[in-house]
Amino acid sequence: MRDENVIDVHHLSKAFNGKPAVVNVSLDVKAGEIFGFLGPNGSGKTTTIRMLCGLMTPDEGDGYCLGFDILHETAKIKRHVGYVPQSFSLYKDLTVKENLEFMAQLYQIKNFKNRVDLMMAELELDRYKDILAGRLSGGWKQKLSLAAALIHDPKLLLLDEPTAGVDPKTRREFWNYILSLTTRGVTALVSTHYMDEAERCNRLAYIVYGRLMAEGTVRDIIAQQKMFTFVTRGDGLPDLYTKLTGRPGVEQVVVWGNELRVCAIDRALLQTTLADFPDYTWEETRTSLEEVFIHLVNEEKRRELHERRDQYA
Template identity: 50%
Template sequence: MTAAAEPALIDVHGLTKRYGNRVVVDHFDMRVPKGRIYGFLGPNGSGKTTTIRMLCGLLTPDAGEGTCMGYNIRTQAALIKREVGYMTQRFGLYEDLTIAENLDFIARVYAVDQRPRKVRETLERLGLATRHDQLAGALSGGWKQRLALAACLIHNPRLLLLDEPTAGVDPAARREFWDHIHELAADGLTVLVSTHYMDEAERCHELTYIAYGKLLTRGTVAEVIAGAGLITWAVSGPDLIAVAHRLRQAAGIRSVAPFGTTLHVSAASTAAVRDALAALPFEGLVSEPITPSLEDVFIALMQDAKDNYGETTPGAAA
């Protein structure tokens, strides 16, 4: 069965949300099959958090329809909230309670059956048992992240919504976190995760990328890269800052970005890159075509995106 034919745990169409005269989510569609890790990417202010809050019943869309876990996002928000785990960008548990006390409190909120046993099992599953009596406020960023994930899972949700969950944690903690996420997905849990990290995006089964409230692309990593139609060359040599400045002004160049000691130069055609390089008044440059990375694609997409800050909706007062 293809992803498009699989039952959808999230299936929404035309989601729109306005704050004042500004449209922050603009007729957005999303379909997430059960048991998938779905990456939700976009720059700050792109509408990711607003979309997530509409999906889990915390915000009512101004337009659009759809279902989340089979529940109508407009009329059955309370039912959605009972079966979703939502991990926000900031640590939201009680820092003056221990790890175990925090989990017990969340279990009480959700009226979890056999609460003491469930707390013990969750502590073990997330590797928190040896620290169960440590105050949450004394934890490092990585351990706070693990506790927050445990709190999201204590009531056995069908959908896990993660809003930039690894911001501010070290690479080892991020890797452990993603190991847990893949184990959960293998057990049938559906995960929607927003992230700014390209290595994390590549760990997702599918991706959706939005900018300023509008969908730019979706698909697997391979599909997103192939669909961009991007030609990318690596350029190395002296004076790369000056080289980058000139290339950004060249006709047909979509993006120029430093990657270590090279520049990644992207365009819609090989001819555009070659012409831009040939016109450079610099010596000692070495260039070669490379396969565009996911980051190359997203940088190019952002160059084409239009910032909607300050835009007004049709018919609204300016």
């Protein structure tokens, strides 16, 4: 393992009942960074996270997590990693405090009551300490899961969609807290479907149907795809949307409120198409992360289609 890499895994693959879920995925996450893990539903994010922390054995591939071998030192990894699973996994019929005390005892933490009090204070869970976990709202359940994952003061946090369905203010608090943890030397890998959260990460990986399609900073990922985007405003955008869909050079077209955005790979071809709509003023703009991700999904679908055609040819 290189010193600065908290996660360093290579060529991970996993299939379920012969169907590939993760295909040849390599990842490196550096100490102290917030690393975002994104991709459409069912693309293998959870499966990859589980392989990283020794909860699932890969069919192929190897590597290190916190310097421990992901194939042979899984018990050590589990002891040093804080994992917030995608679905709530604490005891619904225990109170907030009881859940945290249970976790703290599981990790044999000395002065565990003090640690529980500290975690409840940091995440402002004290006022709910005697409430049954099952009765908490979604956002507070997630805060409790985070407190539980942090109870043993782990150096690495693996967060699987920790803010799904959580309101914007609570999401922001959640992220600010994660950021404060990184200043204390914690590294975080976070899976999410939210673009604003992706933008808050130091680096990202985007996985589509098991395959890693892009990796880097937001700026790198957008630049790598070499896409061109034009925007217009005005009346009749829904009608314009219909007319532009499927036209030469138009890869994506979307209406956002009072704006219509068009993306392309072939800039010249798109401009020829847009010239057919002289009533609108077209302005070139920065391609968004979401547009890049949609492009990557389209690319992967095209690749799969070709592969299938070749198989049956």
